Amino acid sequence: MIEVKGLKKRFGSFDALNGLELTVPTGAVYGLVGPNGAGKTTAIKHITGIYRPDGGQVLLDAQPVYENPEAKKRIAYIPDEVYYFAQAGIRDMAAFYRGVYPSFNEERYRKLGEAFDLDDKAPMKRFSRGMQKQAAFRLAMSLMPEVLILDEPVDGLDPVMRRQIWSLLLSDVAERGMTVLVSSHNLRELEDVCDHVGIIHAGRTLVERSLSELQDNMVKVQLVLPEGGALPQGLNILHESRTGQVITLILRGKAEEIAAKVAAAGPLFYDLLPLTLEEIFIYELGGEHYAVRDVLL
């Protein structure tokens, strides 16, 4: 389990992280989402032990990660922009990883070579961005990590390769109990693979739950009220819009309780719809004054 407790980081006069709290259960696929500049990459660089925290701590199974090779051995990290030695091919990088990570698995490295059709010997600098990502996945997964941390992992990959990679990752999660922490702006994709989600904003945790809990706790209601009818009292309305007589509400709360309250108001018509992760993201952040602005140009 990864625990991030009260993590703080300051760059000059800018507070990148301001008491961030995260808990990533073992074996979870955890989506870390947030607006641009929220602190996702900074958080990841702390979780991988790259940055030294200004405050708080990052623990992997109760052990600090920073300057702890024992913890770092269990973690593989694929950043947004993949790094490789100048002139190095996949084979050269594998030789390096082999010497540094005790868990490097030759058999897996060989088998993954079949999944990713890349020239082992060719310098990685000649690869496209997507090919470099594939190479990074091949190398990272050969380390047999207990924790895989991904920052914008599928950027540059074609749809087939995306599906291929997620399939490989999820099979590792299922078979080996690997924990995956993934930061991405592609919420549609995260919704398909994540079982836990943490939304962060301005260096703080806004909400952190399992995806099902998150979806259970927010409901979209469409209703039509009779002439002179009023919205029922006691609803926690996050957003309200009207199209003709149809009122669309985004409400926080349990679906059953909301349905009961709405029904009690005697609407001509009402329907409860589940929210997508993207909608949850937008409406949660709306409460933090981060919403789509109506700007006329």
Add this chain to the structure above:
Amino acid sequence: MRCGMSFFNATVYKSSLKRFWPVWAGLTLILILLLPLPVLNAWSPSRAEGVILGVGSFGAVVLAFGFSAVAAMTVYGWMYNARSTGFTAALPLRREGMFLSCALAGYTMLALPGVIAALLTMLSGAAAALAAQWLLKYLLLSLLFFGFASLCAFLTGTLWVLPVVYGLLNVAVVVLWLLIANVLTNLLPGYAGEVPQAAYILSPVVRVMMFQWDGSPFPDWAGLLGYAAFGLICAGLALLLAKKRRMESATDTVAVSWLKPVFRWVFSVGFALCFSNLLYLLILDDEPYLVVPMTAFLLLGAFLGWVIAEMLVRKSYKVGSSLKTFPILALLIILLTVGCAKGGFGYSARIPAPERVKSAQIEVGGYSCVTDDPSEIPGIQTLHRELAAAQPGQMGGRDVYIEYELTSGGALRRRYSLAGLSEEGQEELRQMVERELAEGLEVILSDNNRTFNFYATLYEGEEYYNFDLSEEQGRKLLRDGVLPDWRAGTLRLVSGWAFGPVSASEEPETFYFLNYDAWFRGDGRYDADFRYRMYDQFQVTPEAKNTWELLQKYRRETGKESWG
């Protein structure tokens, strides 16, 4: 592949050597061209030794210095961009392990080519012992320079800054001292402007190069060992910085947060010194003691330096808010310049009590008078007082140096302008110097271990001709001509040389210039311990009767006259 030691990782070490093979392969090639190849081609053992002591030794310094920076840039190169920093810092390696693996790889890149070149030289059979000494020197120098480069590598987060910082810090103390000395020479009356030996010692590459220029390539093993130890200390400091380094400092000009204000101040002061010296030379033609312009140049230079330093630290052109502490530096500069102009807080006028003086020396135009006679010291101090009391308008022109050796073991050295002395004072100084010179002439005349070269030039109006004298003639001329005339006050040191230029109107129509050099008999080398000048020149007019007559006689006897 994996090493059990947590402070060393063989994969990182080997990977660094493998990836950056052109560095050590190139160095190996250069060293082979520099050492074993010329030694093999040498036609004699002494010629082979000459190669090692000459180009080989010089090359060891230059290559160890230059390639240390290159090696540091390669093995620590991962620290200078966010991607490579992230990759490396996420590896399951202790920072000590990463540092040591990289540092050893860097040192191997330097040492291995040296070992190969030395072994090949030894195999050639010529000068094997000297080649071993060369190797030891090269390895020690590599330790010094690579340790120093390692420390510099951890001070910055930008690759190109590393060689700049490394190069500057290698010469910084001497250069800064020279710049300060030049500013003080133009601000502080009495300041003698000498660079202390410690400044050279603290500037490793300058010091090591000086060994070469001194013609002693393997001079001071204790010194070299000391420098190698200094290199190790630098590497130790680099390790401490490596442990504390923040990976987000990649691309920062200054990677150590507490060094940022230090950098701002040092850069600003250094820039002020360079800038003011340059402007003073270009605009004011090095005219001394112009306090206001010098202060203005220093302030302008400091301001520019401050702004540039801030831009480098912030990586931004917007530095307005950081200028609020600049007035402190400006105030310090004004206080120092005004303080210097007002006598440097007692520095200019400081004269030691006579009982504290072991010996005193006054020197002008290369001629000096040294005395440890307590009855003569007050005479020098009287001149010292007059010189120290000179006003700015009396400064410039020929310098007068006064140096006291104190009973406490220390020394006090001052420099003033001859123009600060009254006519009487100048006459007093002339007599002191001439007395000393006359005594010196008597001493060397009585010393048969010296040989003299004499030649004279007769000027008659616009024409002149030269003739040589034999040593016997020369000795007789000094003994029977120069010294008696000198005592009679009819012969003097050429005034234009020692005491300021003589205007053309003061020059006599007809006169001789008599020149002599004093040499050791036998080996032809200058006597380093010789207390008196070995080269002197006299202007002889008919008034100096004895000298004039002898010169006229010898001119006729030589019979070889070359007119110009």
